[in-house]
Amino acid sequence: MTANEPFILALPKGRILKEAMPLLKRAGIEPEPDFSNEDSRALRFKTSVPEIEIIRVRSFDVATFVAFGAAQLGIAGNDVLLEFDYPEIYAPVDLGIGKCRLSVAEPAEMSEKDDPARWSHIRVATKYPHITQRHFAARGVQAECIKLQGAMELAPTLGLCGRIVDLVSSGATLKANNLVEVETIATVTSRLIVNRAAMKTYPHQIGDWVENFRAAAEAA
Numbered sequence: 001m002t003a004n005e006p007f008i009l010a011l012p013k014g015r016i017l018k019e020a021m022p023l024l025k026r027a028g029i030e031p032e033p034d035f036s037n038e039d040s041r042a043l044r045f046k047t048s049v050p051e052i053e054i055i056r057v058r059s060f061d062v063a064t065f066v067a068f069g070a071a072q073l074g075i076a077g078n079d080v081l082l083e084f085d086y087p088e089i090y091a092p093v094d095l096g097i098g099k100c101r102l103s104v105a106e107p108a109e110m111s112e113k114d115d116p117a118r119w120s121h122i123r124v125a126t127k128y129p130h131i132t133q134r135h136f137a138a139r140g141v142q143a144e145c146i147k148l149q150g151a152m153e154l155a156p157t158l159g160l161c162g163r164i165v166d167l168v169s170s171g172a173t174l175k176a177n178n179l180v181e182v183e184t185i186a187t188v189t190s191r192l193i194v195n196r197a198a199m200k201t202y203p204h205q206i207g208d209w210v211e212n213f214r215a216a217a218e219a220a
């Protein structure tokens with residue numbers, strides 16, 4: 001980007017976006033009206049601040065846009081950050097939204113007889129193969145991961161695998177699918193993320209936005 005181009009703030013569509021909107025307002029950023037128009041096919045939006053434009057992308061893609069410097073700022077869950085582990089991303093502010101946890105779950109009847117301390121090889125359906133492998137490798141368990149994008153809860157009952165690693169909040173999805181949580185891998189919230197090179201090139205401007213978001217999160 002050149003000096004007079006706007007900074008790009010990458011926002012995830014879906015549940016985080018709703019929770020992020022009040023924060024954005026408190027940080028002094030009002031998206032143009034078309035941003036709230038669900039029929040709009042636009043993906044890039046101006047805001048009340050000439051130096052900030054917003055893009056709306058999938059939650060995993062927020063991290064990719066920021067890591068490669070296509071967006072300078074973004075909002076992403078630390079589930080996504082842990083899965084990619086991009087060194088180019090700096091995550092200075094916990095925004096306190098999108099609270100959930102990443103957990104291992106298995107069928108209720110399996111858990112009655114199961115002892116996680118005795119696992120040596122397990123097969124897991126997940127959207128998070130890297131986190132899962134790292135987590136289990138640390139205690140000498142080989143995790144064979146089958147990557148799914150959603151509806152992980154179906155996998156054990158249909159014989160795809162014994163266990164899943166997925167996000168849990170209320171626990172209603174696990175319960176509805178007769179699964180129980182056996183282990184928490186990480187607690188999850190959404191973070192303000194920054195491209196490290198952009199932070200170095202524009203320390204005052206990016207630094208001011210980090211502080212605006214920090215104040216907005218603290219005021220919640």
Ligand SMILES: Nc1ncnc2c1ncn2[C@@H]1O[C@H](COP(=O)(O)OP(=O)(O)OP(=O)(O)O)[C@@H](O)[C@H]1O
Nearest residue numbers: 014015016058059060077079080098099100167169
């Ligand atoms: N049940 C939940 N409660 C709270 N936060 C959640 C929950 N599920 C997901 N999240 C957070 O929201 C982020 C986006 O999840 P969401 O389910 O909206 O995306 P998705 O629809 O699965 O993925 P994509 O954006 O690729 O379509 C996750 O990365 C996580 O940080």
Ligand SMILES: O=P(O)(O)OC[C@H]1O[C@H](OP(=O)(O)OP(=O)(O)O)[C@H](O)[C@@H]1O
Nearest residue numbers: 150151166167168169170171172173174
């Ligand atoms: O514990 P709960 O409160 O039931 O929340 C957990 C569910 O939320 C997420 O899915 P989401 O609703 O985002 O749908 P998805 O399958 O599109 O990811 C997650 O993947 C679980 O399925």
